[in-house]
Amino acid sequence: MKNILYILIGAVLLxxxxxxxxxxxxxxxxxxEDLMQIDIYSVSKKKESLFEAPLSSSTITIEEIRNAGANSxxxxxxxxxxxxxxxxxNGNYDVHLRxxxxxxxxxxxxxxxxxxxxxxxxxxxxFNNNTGGIIWESLPVDLIDVERIEVVRGPSxxxxxxxxxxxxxxxxxxxxxxxxxxxxxxxSAGTDNTQVAGLSLGYKVNDKxxxxxSGNMQMRDxxxxxxxxxxxxxxxxxxxxxxxxxxxxxxELALDKKGINLFTNYNATExxxxxLQVGYQNSEAQKPFRRNTFSPMSxxxxxxxxxxxxxxxxxxxxxxxxxxxxxxxxxxxxxxxNGTQLTLxxxxxxxxxxxxxxxxxxxxxxxxxGISYQRSTYGDxxxxxxxxxxxxxxxxxxxxxxxxxxxxYAVTDKLRVIGAxxxxxxxxxxxxxxxxxxxxxxxxxxxxxxxAVYAKSNSxxxxxxxxxxxxxxxxxxxxxEGIFLYNGNQNLELFENQLIELGYRSKVKENLELNLxxxxxxxxNSNDIILLPAPAPYVNAASSVGQxxxxxLRAQQWGATVSxxxxxxxxxxIKPYVTVQQTETDDMPVNLSSAQLxxxxxxxxxxxxxxxxxxxxxxxxxxxxxxxSKLNINLNSYYMAEQTQTSAYDLANPLNTAGDxxxxxxxxxxxxxxxxxxxxxxxxxxxxxxxxxxxxxxxxRNGMMLLGGASLSF
Amino acid sequence: MSNYVFGLKEIRLVTPTFAKxxxxxxxxxxxxxxxxxxxxxxxxxxxSFAQSxxxxxxxxxxxxxxxxxxxxxxxxxxxIGILCNDADIFKAFQTMAAKxxxxxxxITVVQFSNPTEAANYQMVYIPENNSNALAATGDxxxxxxxxEKDGLAKKGSCINFITENxxxxxxxxxxxxxxxxxxxxxxxxxxxxxx
Numbered sequence: 071m072k073n074i075l076y077i078l079i080g081a082v083l084l085x086x087x088x089x090x091x092x093x094x095x096x097x098x099x100x101x102x103e104d105l106m107q108i109d110i111y112s113v114s115k116k117k118e119s120l121f122e123a124p125l126s127s128s129t130i131t132i133e134e135i136r137n138a139g140a141n142s143x144x145x146x147x148x149x150x151x152x153x154x155x156x157x158x159x160n161g162n163y164d165v166h167l168r169x170x171x172x173x174x175x176x177x178x179x180x181x182x183x184x185x186x187x188x189x190x191x192x193x194x195x196x197f198n199n200n201t202g203g204i205i206w207e208s209l210p211v212d213l214i215d216v217e218r219i220e221v222v223r224g225p226s227x228x229x230x231x232x233x234x235x236x237x238x239x240x241x242x243x244x245x246x247x248x249x250x251x252x253x254x255x256x257x258s259a260g261t262d263n264t265q266v267a268g269l270s271l272g273y274k275v276n277d278k279x280x281x282x283x284s285g286n287m288q289m290r291d292x293x294x295x296x297x298x299x300x301x302x303x304x305x306x307x308x309x310x311x312x313x314x315x316x317x318x319x320x321x322e323l324a325l326d327k328k329g330i331n332l333f334t335n336y337n338a339t340e341x342x343x344x345x346l347q348v349g350y351q352n353s354e355a356q357k358p359f360r361r362n363t364f365s366p367m368s369x370x371x372x373x374x375x376x377x378x379x380x381x382x383x384x385x386x387x388x389x390x391x392x393x394x395x396x397x398x399x400x401x402x403x404x405x406x407x408n409g410t411q412l413t414l415x416x417x418x419x420x421x422x423x424x425x426x427x428x429x430x431x432x433x434x435x436x437x438x439x440g441i442s443y444q445r446s447t448y449g450d451x452x453x454x455x456x457x458x459x460x461x462x463x464x465x466x467x468x469x470x471x472x473x474x475x476x477x478x479y480a481v482t483d484k485l486r487v488i489g490a491x492x493x494x495x496x497x498x499x500x501x502x503x504x505x506x507x508x509x510x511x512x513x514x515x516x517x518x519x520x521x522a523v524y525a526k527s528n529s530x531x532x533x534x535x536x537x538x539x540x541x542x543x544x545x546x547x548x549x550x551e552g553i554f555l556y557n558g559n560q561n562l563e564l565f566e567n568q569l570i571e572l573g574y575r576s577k578v579k580e581n582l583e584l585n586l587x588x589x590x591x592x593x594x595n596s597n598d599i600i601l602l603p604a605p606a607p608y609v610n611a612a613s614s615v616g617q618x619x620x621x622x623l624r625a626q627q628w629g630a631t632v633s634x635x636x637x638x639x640x641x642x643x644i645k646p647y648v649t650v651q652q653t654e655t656d657d658m659p660v661n662l663s664s665a666q667l668x669x670x671x672x673x674x675x676x677x678x679x680x681x682x683x684x685x686x687x688x689x690x691x692x693x694x695x696x697x698x699s700k701l702n703i704n705l706n707s708y709y710m711a712e713q714t715q716t717s718a719y720d721l722a723n724p725l726n727t728a729g730d731x732x733x734x735x736x737x738x739x740x741x742x743x744x745x746x747x748x749x750x751x752x753x754x755x756x757x758x759x760x761x762x763x764x765x766x767x768x769x770x771r772n773g774m775m776l777l778g779g780a781s782l783s784f
Numbered sequence: 785m786s787n788y789v790f791g792l793k794e795i796r797l798v799t800p801t802f803a804k805x806x807x808x809x810x811x812x813x814x815x816x817x818x819x820x821x822x823x824x825x826x827x828x829x830x831x832s833f834a835q836s837x838x839x840x841x842x843x844x845x846x847x848x849x850x851x852x853x854x855x856x857x858x859x860x861x862x863x864i865g866i867l868c869n870d871a872d873i874f875k876a877f878q879t880m881a882a883k884x885x886x887x888x889x890x891i892t893v894v895q896f897s898n899p900t901e902a903a904n905y906q907m908v909y910i911p912e913n914n915s916n917a918l919a920a921t922g923d924x925x926x927x928x929x930x931x932e933k934d935g936l937a938k939k940g941s942c943i944n945f946i947t948e949n950x951x952x953x954x955x956x957x958x959x960x961x962x963x964x965x966x967x968x969x970x971x972x973x974x975x976x977x978x979x
Contacts (some may be wrong), residue, residue, distance in 0.1 A: 102845065105841060105952065106975065223822060247948065375973065
């Protein structure tokens with residue numbers, strides 16, 4: 071399949087060739103107004119700073135995202151090298167940087183999600199502190215607010231904070247460029263009742279003050295009607311259990327999300343700036359996330375309100391952010407043997423704050439110390455009762471105190487070294503973790519840079535892993551009792567990742583950038599729920615008992631990413647990118663039972679296994695053609711090699727094929743036409759080859775989707 | 785916990801197993817190297833038909849400027865001096881001149897390095913990497929100085945190219961132009977960012 075990618079890239083380049091001479095001629099006939107519409111990719115300051123960046127990073131701009139026709143933030147990440155993006159149901163995605171996903175293999179659905187990437191909006195972390203995962207539909211912003219998305223691959227906690235274990239996704243929102251009113255609107259609608267819209271109204275009073283109100287919504291139906299049913303051991307159109315049917319009442323809904331945001335900026339002087347963002351979101355999404363009694367699929371409803379205050383006072387920068395919300399991660403309860411229901415609804419409140427000071431010691435040396443504090447409180451009392459248990463059955467808090475320092479030293483004109491360290495002290499587990507990063511760039515000349523990174527980072531500390539607390543005893547006859555008992559573990563070692571990476575960037579020509587990176591990562595301290603024997607006096611055969619525990623398994627991943635940004639003429643942009651990787655897991659246990667529960671097959675019986683959860687090859691191609699200032703044509707594609715995804719269910723059902731994922735090639739195209747300077751209309755085709763293979767464990771067959779719409783900006 | 789400073793568990797930079805694993809991976813690294821080389825060759829191959837770029841676009845801007853500006857000497861010939869020894873930019877200007885020159889309005893492009901000679905040209909283009917030369921060109925009344933570095937319009941160039949959101953924009957220093965003998969049409973002023 072690698073070959074197919076290369077052939078495709080070659081074919082596109084060949085096609086582009088004859089166009090080159092002709093396009094250049096057209097350029098000479100352009101008016102000043104036309105020239106001002108041309109996109110210049112190769113010389114912008116941002117690109118240059120990225121070119122010099124010591125870490126492995128990529129940026130996509132909103133223009134590229136719009137051109138490509140991506141309809142949401144996670145879908146846009148398919149345009150970034152090194153990112154694995156699987157669509158579960160229409161508009162709901164599972165996103166991983168380079169992989170390292172589901173290392174324990176038999177994890178229980180939500181723990182297979184990405185718990186090791188730090189997602190931020192303008193530097194504000196937005197991950198779920200309960201499960202540790204990213205829930206993309208919980209982001210209050212959408213593409214209407216986005217200026218660009220930056221992705222840093224590899225452990226980078228010292229620079230960004232805990233949980234930047236496999237990397238960072240930072241979503242940067244738009245500023246208003248000019249004084250006066252700024253309006254942006256974008257709406258598209260298409261097959262499967264898919265509607266995506268955003269409206270942003272901004273006003274820049276003067277150089278110092280501006281404010282923007284924006285709203286976004288997505289409504290999407292599923293492209294499939296089936297559910298994976300545990301009782302039936304297969305996908306079904308109708309559950310055979312009538313009780314199941316009573317919970318899965320809306321088999322059409324895939325996503326219904328809305329967000330509203332207010333952004334205000336006050337720039338008192340050039341180096342004294344304040345920003346305030348407040349917003350609200352609510353969402354309902356049906357996707358495989360947390361398994362219940364009947365199916366891996368269920369509906370998640372999320373609602374939250376946030377405020378984020380940021381400031382720059384000369385060299386001092388800081389942030390204070392606050393969020394509270396209410397989630398229900400599984401609309402379908404899990405039933406315990408005595409009929410008690412287990413709900414995964416909870417309320418939460420998080421504070422996240424930091425201060426950093428930038429000492430510019432001299433022209434070549436700067437040092438940046440910082441401190442930060444995070445507090446997360448989660449509780450589910452509101453949702454539990456005599457016949458309903460929660461996951462926590464309590465209100466619990468984790469506080470994190472951190473100190474960090476970063477030094478940036480230009481040793482010579484050509485050699486730059488960055489060293490950073492960070493200590494995160496958690497209240498649970500009651501330990502401190504040290505993460506570090508050592509990176510160097512060496513300019514061979516102004517067109518070629520080699521770089522090296524050595525880094526280690528740990529994950530954050532999450533509620534469920536620490537404080538899971540489910541205990542329910544029930545009679546099993548003869549005066550005996552069974553127990554359903556699941557606990558967290560406050561002594562868990564946090565997941566860790568160590569990386570060594572070599573990179574090479576070359577501006578082969580002013581309009582051609584080449585980026586190569588080779589990486590080797592080793593993980594440590596994986597954890598999962600380990601099944602245990604029932605404590606006395608409960609009957610073991612009638613009980614279900616487990617607790618979060620560390621496993622000895624270590625994953626080693628090596629791989630390489632190659633990406634090219636080529637702008638053959640002002641009208642063409644071509645970006646191919648591919649990652650090849652291999653992950654091997656040492657000490658992979660045969661199952662997640664303790665030796666006390668199962669003396670034959672248990673966590674001490676291990677072997678070295680290839681991890682085929684992460685595709686060995688993934689990547690894409692972005693080709694943009696803008697023949698005139700009015701017309702834009704884009705073709706982009708995304709490829710993932712085959713994978714075998716596994717869940718806890720497969721331990722007891724080894725023949726289950728819900729996680730056998732075929733390789734998938736997705737081709738998208740969008741044509742955009744400006745009917746006036748500020749208004750354009752477009753048609754957008756997603757997955758035009760109508761490849762219906764499933765991309766995620768027990769997920770939908772997502773085939774072709776066609777959309778049309780309009781966008782406006784002035 | 786008392787065994788540790790600040791509860792810190794481990795500050796080993798290279799764990800022994802990490803180093804061992806790395807050694808066993810060298811075989812795989814060789815395969816990877818091959819992937820690199822193929823990619824590199826692929827990258828090199830694509831350069832052979834790279835043609836226009838932002839320099840070329842800027843030369844077209846410059847050509848368009850000539851249509852909106854009146855010089856006191858109305859001979860019809862425009863002499864553009866490139867104040868820098870930059871082969872790429874010079875070539876881009878030559879391409880533009882070859883395509884856009886007509887019998888009645890000829891464009892000639894000359895490369896020069898002594899800033900005091902700037903007065904010999906109707907237009908002087910100072911590429912970004914030679915921006916320091918701006919100060920040495922002096923206060924010229926009949927020459928339009930064009931630069932391409934942030935902030936130079938305020939420092940005395942007439943027109944300065946900047947990039948905004950991936951698109952080329954140009955700034956005009958109005959007082960500088962008003963004090964010269966050049967006449968710039970309001971149409972061009974309307975498209976510019978005035979500083």
